[in-house]
Amino acid sequence: MGARAGLSRIRPHGLTGTHRFTGTIAIAMSQMHLVHMFFHSPITHTALSWASEDDDQLEGMGDFGYWQHIAKTLEKGRFDAAFFADTPAASDQYKNGPETPMTYGVVWPTHDPMPLVAAMAAATDNLGIGVTLSVNGTPPYLAHRRIATLDYLSKGRVGWNVVTGHMRAEHRAIGQALMDHDERYDFADEFMDVCYALWDSFAPGALPMDKKSGILAVPEMIARIDHDGKYFRCQAVSSTLPSPQGGRPVIFQAGSSGRGMQFALKHADAIFAIQPHLEAMTAFRKRFDDGARSAGREPVGTLFGLQYVIGSTDDEAQKRLERLRERVPLDAGLSRLSGPLGIDCSTLDPDQPLDELPTQASRGMMEALSKMGSDKGKKLTVREAAIQMGMTVGLPQIVGSPERIADELEHYWRESGALGFNLSAPTKPGMIEEFVDQVVPILQKRGLVRREYEGTTLRDNLHG
Ligand SMILES: Cc1cc2nc3c(=O)[nH]c(=O)nc-3n(C[C@H](O)[C@H](O)[C@H](O)COP(=O)(O)O)c2cc1C
Numbered sequence: 154m155g156a157r158a159g160l161s162r163i164r165p166h167g168l169t170g171t172h173r174f175t176g177t178i179a180i181a182m183s184q185m186h187l188v189h190m191f192f193h194s195p196i197t198h199t200a201l202s203w204a205s206e207d208d209d210q211l212e213g214m215g216d217f218g219y220w221q222h223i224a225k226t227l228e229k230g231r232f233d234a235a236f237f238a239d240t241p242a243a244s245d246q247y248k249n250g251p252e253t254p255m256t257y258g259v260v261w262p263t264h265d266p267m268p269l270v271a272a273m274a275a276a277t278d279n280l281g282i283g284v285t286l287s288v289n290g291t292p293p294y295l296a297h298r299r300i301a302t303l304d305y306l307s308k309g310r311v312g313w314n315v316v317t318g319h320m321r322a323e324h325r326a327i328g329q330a331l332m333d334h335d336e337r338y339d340f341a342d343e344f345m346d347v348c349y350a351l352w353d354s355f356a357p358g359a360l361p362m363d364k365k366s367g368i369l370a371v372p373e374m375i376a377r378i379d380h381d382g383k384y385f386r387c388q389a390v391s392s393t394l395p396s397p398q399g400g401r402p403v404i405f406q407a408g409s410s411g412r413g414m415q416f417a418l419k420h421a422d423a424i425f426a427i428q429p430h431l432e433a434m435t436a437f438r439k440r441f442d443d444g445a446r447s448a449g450r451e452p453v454g455t456l457f458g459l460q461y462v463i464g465s466t467d468d469e470a471q472k473r474l475e476r477l478r479e480r481v482p483l484d485a486g487l488s489r490l491s492g493p494l495g496i497d498c499s500t501l502d503p504d505q506p507l508d509e510l511p512t513q514a515s516r517g518m519m520e521a522l523s524k525m526g527s528d529k530g531k532k533l534t535v536r537e538a539a540i541q542m543g544m545t546v547g548l549p550q551i552v553g554s555p556e557r558i559a560d561e562l563e564h565y566w567r568e569s570g571a572l573g574f575n576l577s578a579p580t581k582p583g584m585i586e587e588f589v590d591q592v593v594p595i596l597q598k599r600g601l602v603r604r605e606y607e608g609t610t611l612r613d614n615l616h617g
Pocket of ligand 1: 517
């Protein structure tokens with residue numbers, strides 16, 4: 154319980170340039186922070202969820218109203234943010250092609266989430282919107298411009314999940330070779346240096362925006378960037394106005410290998426992680442806290458992924474879960490397992506144990522997935538892991554009545570020392586409405602989640 158008390162103050166990191174980020178980041182550990190995960194795709198974490206009678210996301214891909222309804226629902230539940238994961242190409246690792254994901258709609262189609270950030274921000278006032286943009290394919294100057302524009306337009310409610318692109322298909326699609334695991338992070342470090350230089354380029358008073366005199370900006374007070382590095386060159390002034398949230402948007406990161414942790418601790422305001430059970434979450438949090446201390450910064454809050462399945466009773470929730478699980482084809486699960494592991498799982502015996510193997514793809518996911526079942530002293534076979542992957546992509550599940558979901562969230566939060574959770578609903582939007590109408594009031598009554606937003610920016614709310 155000790156982990157829940159107190160306030161961590163965090164110094165911003167990775168800052169370069171003359172005009173530095175001045176925001177103070179403080180993580181309030183007294184309340185649970187909730188984020189809700191999506192893909193701009195027919196599914197999120199449950200294969201074939203689009204085929205369920207309870208799910209509207211396939212239709213929602215052609216309907217701003219679907220996403221705006223979700224945004225308003227999350228805001229009503231006082232969520233910190235909606236969050237869009239993104240892999241911009243269908244995984245082709247399984248059987249060396251994209252056919253299986255395409256057949257079953259497993260994160261195919263995969264539409265660009267950026268327009269949804271604008272649509273959802275336009276429908277809300279306080280909800281943050283996290284969005285994934287890979288450091289591959291978009292030069293840092295243009296990536297900064299896209300994120301900064303949305304951040305400005307939303308009055309400071311954007312979070313950027315900076316990813317290094319662990320899936321082979323993304324690199325093939327844009328005609329780039331997949332760099333080795335650790336070098337991808339070196340590339341991303343330099344990418345961020347360019348973004349920081351742009352974010353930090355405004356001196357106070359650089360923007361009089363004075364209609365009377367007709368002076369909008371004082372160019373001498375806005376630094377010109379002249380970056381000439383190993384991977385990037387950028388000579389420019391920022392094309393966008395400064396971020397309304399203390400100079401820059403919130404940065405999320407989800408790498409959890411040794412090099413991934415180093416990158417996350419250098420850049421992230423909050424960390425996303427998937428760990429298969431409570432014991433692994435607690436160990437992860439401790440490893441990151443120790444890493445932060447060794448790197449000379451205070452701990453960074455972690456949001457652990459969890460999938461919830463709600464019913465009016467525990468029994469009804471279990472039945473819902475079974476119906477969803479029965480629908481997951483083994484092939485779809487194997488294809489979902491193959492992408493992050495960087496291994497063609499059709500070459501493995503389905504009845505062999507899923508052991509940790511060397512990979513150039515996601516080492517964090519490899520470690521987390523090979524540990525599924527270890528809390529029960531069990532090692533999952535490839536077949537069991539594939540079905541679980543098809544159902545949750547390795548997220549632990551909480552299943553039951555609203556009271557049980559609230560109990561479990563409280564338990565995970567108190568015991569793991571997490572900042573909060575990045576939640577996933579197998580069917581949408583109905584289950585999100587059930588969560589907001591039935592679980593959030595229980596958590597509010599227990600004083601575990603906010604009743605009102607602390608501020609107007611994502612940074613204010615995540616760290617306020
Ligand atoms: C909760 C969570 C969300 C993630 N979202 C994305 C994503 O949207 N797109 C992506 O390419 N990678 C995503 N990743 C992968 C990580 O960003 C990272 O690249 C990958 O795990 C490899 O890093 P590692 O080997 O250091 O763990 C996610 C990982 C986690 C745990």
